[in-house]
Amino acid sequence: MKTIKFLFIAFTIVSLYNCKETVQKPSLESVESINKPNDSTIIGAWKHMSSNGPVKINFREDGFVETDLGDNNSIDIVSSYVVKFDTITFFDKEGKSCPNQGVYKVYNRGYTVAFDVIDDLCNGRIKSTIGFWVRPNHMEQISELNAIIEKSNDIDLILNRGRMYLALAKTKLAKNDFDAYIKKDSLDAKVFINRAATRFPNGLKGIVYDCTKAIELDSTEKHAYFLRGLAYYGLNEKQKGCDDFQKSIDLGFEILKEAEYNKCKEYW
Numbered sequence: 001m002k003t004i005k006f007l008f009i010a011f012t013i014v015s016l017y018n019c020k021e022t023v024q025k026p027s028l029e030s031v032e033s034i035n036k037p038n039d040s041t042i043i044g045a046w047k048h049m050s051s052n053g054p055v056k057i058n059f060r061e062d063g064f065v066e067t068d069l070g071d072n073n074s075i076d077i078v079s080s081y082v083v084k085f086d087t088i089t090f091f092d093k094e095g096k097s098c099p100n101q102g103v104y105k106v107y108n109r110g111y112t113v114a115f116d117v118i119d120d121l122c123n124g125r126i127k128s129t130i131g132f133w134v135r136p137n138h139m140e141q142i143s144e145l146n147a148i149i150e151k152s153n154d155i156d157l158i159l160n161r162g163r164m165y166l167a168l169a170k171t172k173l174a175k176n177d178f179d180a181y182i183k184k185d186s187l188d189a190k191v192f193i194n195r196a197a198t199r200f201p202n203g204l205k206g207i208v209y210d211c212t213k214a215i216e217l218d219s220t221e222k223h224a225y226f227l228r229g230l231a232y233y234g235l236n237e238k239q240k241g242c243d244d245f246q247k248s249i250d251l252g253f254e255i256l257k258e259a260e261y262n263k264c265k266e267y268w
Contacts, residue, residue, distance in 0.1 A: 042083070042106065042113055046133035047071055049169040055128060056136075065090070067128055077128070088115065090125060098122035104129065111141060111160040112167060116223075121255055132167035155184045163194065171198040189217035189224065196227050207231035222251035233263065242267035 047056040054071035059081065067077040078093045083106065090102045102120030106113065112132045120126055135141065145161045148154065162177030178195035185191075196210035211228035214221050229244030242264035249256045261268075 042108055045136050046113055047136060048131055048133045048167040050128075050131070057133070069128065087118070090129075092125070098125050102126075102129070109160060109163070111145075112163045118252060119254075123255065126255060132163050134164050134167045138164055138168065155181050159191065166194060166197060174198050187217060189214040189221050192217070193221060193224050193227065196224075204231040204234045208235070220251060222248045222253045225251065226253055226256070238263070239267050
């Protein structure tokens, strides 16, 4: 595939998610005893909303991970994985989907987990892996966070909730939480990238602003260049867009060499 449309949609998670689950808000007394999720392991199930609908992954203790494309209790892809410190390496079983391994950095924040591609040229695996993921009991966790935040206004919990909303494609709610966090702490580059992801497809100038702020804070953030490149290209500033794609490639997003070639061959 010569385009990263699928990648753009998967990363920014702009499709709407109409969740039918409802959970009663716990009393403040019960909230007092709530413990933060265990962030020491990724074992178990995680899910998120992609452009093609819900996806679930299940990390088994035996070193295999099952991917359910549709969250309909089917197993569509089986891979093995190895976690070493903050890095995870995926190996598709018998190379059926992706003949080569994929290496990602793991950001496990308890309420969410995210995988940042380090070395992978497999379109399908990037598409099915990238973005924030939440536990199956995410609605219960959000309800608990709502009660705690109402009482404490803890900005770290607000950020956690925003990332959960982003995993569920609830972009307006996610942006509200990122706005609130940035008002209190404007030095985290990743939060500006998170907020940029909520602005697609109509807030292109806002994406440029957020990604530029992220780059000022951390010039190694390849996703900031990638998203700003998409925004510039959408604003018909194609040279700037392709320059940002190239910078993202230089920082390790190698799949863009092929994915953006047709768009940028006259500028590269």
